[in-house]
Amino acid sequence: MKTIVTGGAGFLGSQLCDLLLEKGHEVICIDNLVTGNTRNIEHIHSERFTFLKHDVTKPIYFGDKIDYIFHLASPASPVDYLELPIQTLKVGALGTYNMLGLAKEKGARFFLASTSEVYGDPLVNPQTEEYWGNVNPIGPRGVYDEAKRYAEAITMAYHRYHKVDTRIVRIFNTYGPRMRINDGRVVPNFIGQALRGEDITVYGDGSQTRSFCYVSDEVEGIYRLMMSDYTLPVNIGNPEEHTILEFAQIILGMIGGRSKIVFKELPVDDPKQRRPDIGKAMGLLGWEPKVGLEEGLRETIEYFNYIVRNSRQ
Ligand SMILES: NC(=O)c1ccc[n+]([C@@H]2O[C@H](COP(=O)([O-])OP(=O)(O)OC[C@H]3O[C@@H](n4cnc5c(N)ncnc54)[C@H](O)[C@@H]3O)[C@@H](O)[C@H]2O)c1
Known part of the structure; x- marks a missing residue:
């Protein structure tokens, strides 16, 4: 093929x-x-x-x-x-x-x-x-x-x-390994900031939801x-929905360190909520996500840790 x-x-x-x-x-x-x-x-x-x-x-x-x-x-x-x-x-x-x-x-x-x-x-x-x-x-x-x-x-x-x-x-x-740490998406942003000991930037009040x-x-x-x-x-996609603030707290809890969560203005047209209905994928493809959030984040943190230590990005 x-x-x-x-x-x-x-x-x-x-x-x-x-x-x-x-x-x-x-x-x-x-x-x-x-x-x-x-x-x-x-x-x-x-x-x-x-x-x-x-x-x-x-x-x-x-x-x-x-x-x-x-x-x-x-x-x-x-x-x-x-x-x-x-x-x-x-x-x-x-x-x-x-x-x-x-x-x-x-x-x-x-x-x-x-x-x-x-x-x-x-x-x-x-x-x-x-x-x-x-x-x-x-x-x-x-x-x-x-x-x-x-x-x-x-x-x-x-x-x-x-x-x-x-x-x-x-x-x-x-999310996962091979994302760019500086690509502006939530997961690399939060992990990169926490690994560098910088404050974690949440846009808006963090009540908007995403599922990763x-x-x-x-x-x-x-x-x-x-x-x-x-x-x-x-x-x-994964239907497990969290607020952005919860994500920041989970990542901070996993990485530890001295970062604080700070809030900045929400970008224009930022969606307030996102969660897939995966009924079709389950029914037609027998597919559903298997990797839990903590497990996926652990793998991703390990990858970004390596990137930050080697300053390759
Ligand atoms: N990662 C996500 O969460 C997500 C969510 C929804 C949709 N997608 C879609 O999945 C696809 C891959 O996304 P990703 O997260 O891997 O992004 P990415 O930026 O890592 O990968 C996109 C790739 O496309 C290449 N590319 C862009 N324009 C090109 C062009 N004109 N000719 C040839 N190559 C070109 C880039 O160099 C890059 O390697 C995209 O179509 C994106 O819209 C991704």
Whole structure:
């Protein structure tokens, strides 16, 4: 099985490359390294693995057959997509268009990494796949949310019109080793600050909720969805919901040290709550998260501890 992973040098993409190699795939990792890093794939020495530095907003051609395309390329953290708004829109639109074109030409199965951000600041909790969302298209976060909503729309259009075999996952906040410590997402932020003995910054009063999925659970769900025959979007995330303040307290409790929790102004359009309804993933894929919060955080803290000690990021 010849499989492309776009965004394969990123956090989730590199973990997916590992899983695919374990499952016997030949993997072509395509990444322009805008937010990813070859450090995430330097441990891979398999002959079944190739890395191509390429921007997927530009077309790419392959002579050989391709069986599967996992399209994960996109800036993903708010810090990244607010810094790279046009690139984010381009990779959601042109990048997805190019990869769908390749899937059509090769008769490959196409997989879109979409996001819980398509639900925006949701008015229902938990979010089921049938919920259409509450997104501000012209707010600063709109560049990411709307890019992914467009990517879903063009994926379904290729599915319906060109009969391309497609899958769509809506990924909810995922954490674990190979995230960048300075990528601005909650888990690396809190852990990095606690490890450096700095104050932990909570935005708003910390009452907004999130649910965090450990990365090994997330990539297992992604793999199962690709191998299933279900073509509508599926939520993959951990439904265990905590307030951001609780997260800060849990991480502080695990790391110890002298950090205090401090509060700063909430960013524009920050969702107040996020929790996936995973009924579909459980029913269709027999998937549910296995790694508990403390266990996942322990692994992640160990990884970031190593990064901080070696100052590699
Ligand atoms: N991690 C999460 O919690 C989460 C949540 C929802 C959705 N997602 C989605 O999962 C995917 C992976 O996210 P991640 O957390 O691993 O982020 P990441 O930033 O670590 O990885 C994204 C990768 O895409 C690459 N990339 C970006 N634009 C590209 C382009 N034009 N051409 C080629 N490569 C490009 C980056 O260099 C990077 O390696 C993204 O599509 C993201 O939207 C992630």
